[in-house]
Amino acid sequence: GEDVEQSLFLSVREGDSSVINCTYTDSSSTYLYWYKQEPGAGLQLLTYIFSNMDMKQDQRLTVLLNKKDKHLSLRIADTQTGDSAIYFCAENYNTDKLIFGTGTRLQVFP
């Protein structure tokens, strides 16, 4: 299967943590990714995690992977207004193809 699902919206107060969730269906995916898309712009790779890892931390970003439940999350600490964007999770499929989730629109308010 190639379905990757995310909740559509998330609204957080500036300074709080944001948690964006993703579920995927292809258990053979080797890498899972988080991309950020600002309005009118392309996709920017934020971070990725190898499937044999449970967690990866990169500055304000923490990725958690629960392979048993096929659940991926992205936590953004100390969320800023500049973090407002659409966040896509993606899994690699058959090595040369990325399957993207539906995207979560993060809105940060003061």
Next chain:
Amino acid sequence: DAMVIQNPRYQVTQFGKPVTLSCSQTLNHNVMYWYQQKSSQAPKLLFHYYDKDFNNEADTPDNFQSRRPNTSFCFLDIRSPGLGDAAMYLCATSRTSGFTDTQYFGPGTRLTVL
């Protein structure tokens, strides 16, 4: 410095009038991808080139074609655009097609079909 460049950023065409979108890269990457992203949807891969080898996705309509005349450039041709082809078209590149290689995206071209 821009690494993946797409021109134009905004393209308006008429129903049925052929249109070409352009992508260039300064990364000297082997692989170039074209994605279609409709409003509020996930990007969907149309096809990709590994060097000169063309790989079409099974569900990409025949209306969409691509050309890669050299390493740096890749074009998306829409032969007879329909209203349903209005979307953001994203170009991406990667060094190889392996999953360890990051895909770098351009800013996209937003296509409007009148």
